[in-house]
Amino acid sequence: MSHDAATKKYAQNAASAIKDEILQKALNKIQSGLGKATALSYQNLDEGPDLRLAAHDIREKTINNLDVVLTRLAAKIRENGGRVYFARTGEQAVEYCLKIARQHHVKQVVKGKSMVTEEIRLNPAFEARGIEVNETDLGEYIIQLAGEKPSHIIAPAAHKTRQQVGRLFERKLGVPYTEDPPELTRIARKALREKFLTADMGISGCNLACAQTGHITVVSNEGNIRMATTLPKVHVAIMGMERVVPNLEDHDILFRLLSRGAAAQKLGGCVSYIGGPAGPEFPDGPEEFHLVILDNGRSRILADPKFREILCCIRCSACLNVCPVYGKIGGHAYDATYCGPIGAVLTPLMEGMNQAKDLCLGESLCGACQQACSVNIDLPRMLLELRYRLAYGDDQWETQPVSVAEKTIHQAWAFLAGHPALYRAFLRTFALGQKIFPTSRGMITKMPGPGAGWTRSRDIQPLSQTPFRKRFKKLNAKKAHG
Amino acid sequence: MQTNTTETQFIKTLRTALGIGQESAGARAAKIFTDPKDPSPEQAAIVKTIKSRRDKDHMALLHHLSREAVPLNLNVIPVKDKAQVSKAIANLVKETGPEWGAKKSVVQWDHPLVNALDLKTALKDQNVPVHTAAFDTTGMDDLTRSKARDRVRRQMIDSYIGVTSADFCLADTATLVMKSRPKEARAVSLLPSIHVAVIGKEQMLTNLKELYALLKYDPETREAELLPHHMTLISGPSKTADIELVMVHGAHGPRKLYLYVITG
Numbered sequence: 001m002s003h004d005a006a007t008k009k010y011a012q013n014a015a016s017a018i019k020d021e022i023l024q025k026a027l028n029k030i031q032s033g034l035g036k037a038t039a040l041s042y043q044n045l046d047e048g049p050d051l052r053l054a055a056h057d058i059r060e061k062t063i064n065n066l067d068v069v070l071t072r073l074a075a076k077i078r079e080n081g082g083r084v085y086f087a088r089t090g091e092q093a094v095e096y097c098l099k100i101a102r103q104h105h106v107k108q109v110v111k112g113k114s115m116v117t118e119e120i121r122l123n124p125a126f127e128a129r130g131i132e133v134n135e136t137d138l139g140e141y142i143i144q145l146a147g148e149k150p151s152h153i154i155a156p157a158a159h160k161t162r163q164q165v166g167r168l169f170e171r172k173l174g175v176p177y178t179e180d181p182p183e184l185t186r187i188a189r190k191a192l193r194e195k196f197l198t199a200d201m202g203i204s205g206c207n208l209a210c211a212q213t214g215h216i217t218v219v220s221n222e223g224n225i226r227m228a229t230t231l232p233k234v235h236v237a238i239m240g241m242e243r244v245v246p247n248l249e250d251h252d253i254l255f256r257l258l259s260r261g262a263a264a265q266k267l268g269g270c271v272s273y274i275g276g277p278a279g280p281e282f283p284d285g286p287e288e289f290h291l292v293i294l295d296n297g298r299s300r301i302l303a304d305p306k307f308r309e310i311l312c313c314i315r316c317s318a319c320l321n322v323c324p325v326y327g328k329i330g331g332h333a334y335d336a337t338y339c340g341p342i343g344a345v346l347t348p349l350m351e352g353m354n355q356a357k358d359l360c361l362g363e364s365l366c367g368a369c370q371q372a373c374s375v376n377i378d379l380p381r382m383l384l385e386l387r388y389r390l391a392y393g394d395d396q397w398e399t400q401p402v403s404v405a406e407k408t409i410h411q412a413w414a415f416l417a418g419h420p421a422l423y424r425a426f427l428r429t430f431a432l433g434q435k436i437f438p439t440s441r442g443m444i445t446k447m448p449g450p451g452a453g454w455t456r457s458r459d460i461q462p463l464s465q466t467p468f469r470k471r472f473k474k475l476n477a478k479k480a481h482g
Numbered sequence: 483m484q485t486n487t488t489e490t491q492f493i494k495t496l497r498t499a500l501g502i503g504q505e506s507a508g509a510r511a512a513k514i515f516t517d518p519k520d521p522s523p524e525q526a527a528i529v530k531t532i533k534s535r536r537d538k539d540h541m542a543l544l545h546h547l548s549r550e551a552v553p554l555n556l557n558v559i560p561v562k563d564k565a566q567v568s569k570a571i572a573n574l575v576k577e578t579g580p581e582w583g584a585k586k587s588v589v590q591w592d593h594p595l596v597n598a599l600d601l602k603t604a605l606k607d608q609n610v611p612v613h614t615a616a617f618d619t620t621g622m623d624d625l626t627r628s629k630a631r632d633r634v635r636r637q638m639i640d641s642y643i644g645v646t647s648a649d650f651c652l653a654d655t656a657t658l659v660m661k662s663r664p665k666e667a668r669a670v671s672l673l674p675s676i677h678v679a680v681i682g683k684e685q686m687l688t689n690l691k692e693l694y695a696l697l698k699y700d701p702e703t704r705e706a707e708l709l710p711h712h713m714t715l716i717s718g719p720s721k722t723a724d725i726e727l728v729m730v731h732g733a734h735g736p737r738k739l740y741l742y743v744i745t746g
Contacts, residue, residue, distance in 0.1 A: 046689075066500070067497050137724070138725070181725040181730050185732070185733055186732075212708070213709045221721050222721065223672065223735025223736075241496075248697065249694060266655045267717050269721060275712065279711070283665075283667040284631065284635060303499035
């Protein structure tokens, strides 16, 4: 897609999302419910909300020593009989998973909810080889049946009404129509239980690994990830290389914040610590355990000191629940694996700044995301940094300057500001000239050329006929005389 | 695809990105990892507090647990002795029916506290079989072992009540902590529709911080490894809010969870 086409698509997606009443209601519910509850849950921490700052330090320390931390994690898991594969690219990770599937003649997979498998497009690769992949998180299951993509990191089907789910189940599962959430949940429970019991491979992500003990941890409230990592003979877990902490003490702090950031809970409902396969003396549990540690562009982010901080993210999705932009346009408008403020920073870094420029240009820089972030990441700073690179171009990131016109305008403005006589003449001319623009209630409603972008969705205040400079002088004169 | 080459290459890429060399790795590791044999004063104090708890402290934790359990839909039932638990389970079996299939059966761990409930006797007059999800693998060949695994799996699928104990219970989050052991099958607390857990009040801890301190810094709790190959934390029955954020219990795992705490 050309850059202009991408911009057009983002604007179109956003416009239709804003018109979608069902979506607006759902977004409102998420933000007024979860967003507020999470803020309160930070206040209620034993250590107080400043624990987020301590967590940021832990994350930074981990990322700055990622070589040492990952080496320890891999060594411990191998000691426990697990296999570890380091994948440089998403393709390599998918290939490895397919290789394991072939070795075990896998026909059916059950999956725990995982954003990283969305990132590497695992499902289509498996399906293309005739392997059935079943999402088992209720939200993901609904999305998979509907052939859509998640619209929220932890509430992927938040944009669907109970009536839509009811009709979907009626059509796809051949059950009588119902719009009762408990009944719909029971239908999915029954259908998926069959899958859990017959699947020959389980695939999960990783919420947070602990290097010292050599475990990944995965969380779900539904219990589906416990099912997917307990019942099939083989379990493959895929983790972004940054999703790790060194010690159990660090895990305690990060894990509690993850639960609060994600769902305003003190602790997720089901947590599994997995460090290897179940040995022959165990009556159940997978006989083989594989961990795939994925780079896929992350080391490039690591190498840039201005963006390294984004690797502190633990994907709790709290920033989505407060962002005024996400709150209006929803997850699909971002058209990327990761949406919301985190997606607006990550996507340009992973898929190209020029390709995904609208994501960071579209955010408001209000700072709500940093306040909500479970590890206090300075997202607004990185949004600005992205805009800077886009304005000036960056060879390291193969980024072309975005808008020559915008740059020229800024340069002209800088020149004017440095030459007072010219500046005054410009303002005088513009104050007269602006009279040709249509106005309503004292606001300009329509401007031509580059100004049209502004007035398409909002009005602009006209320049005052008496500039502040003049009024200030008058005021001063009054004061001197009075 | 040689794992070691890819790993070396991968780690090298990270070091280049970080602008640091391999030579500092040892020193950095020593700094970043805390030593289980050398607790910080804070961690040592946590372990000491746990160890010095008496009856009344455990009762206070149980009280705390009972409060926290309510919003999670976890039923905490303090009981005087094991006989009361057996009786309560017999009642539960009488009053409830299986979710899948028609025949009632119960599956349990091979665990001293669970065995002492003598559920076989307690459920005899109702004619409900009680399976123990365990087998002794000593001297078993692969085929026999695989058959034994299949049998145990079948029992866990068919049973509608699973009875377990737990290693610890965290009051603050109403969490059961279960380390995996050969006689304590994971799916007993997963496949049946109702999960019943039995613990003694002295197994109560306050929170995750205490659990980790104990696992890491207490020589009596610490095993050869800080954690076994698998451990589960369960805070209440399975739940979901994926349809219009409406809370529904029983998405995949047990729909009901009863925790009996023996106060002695």
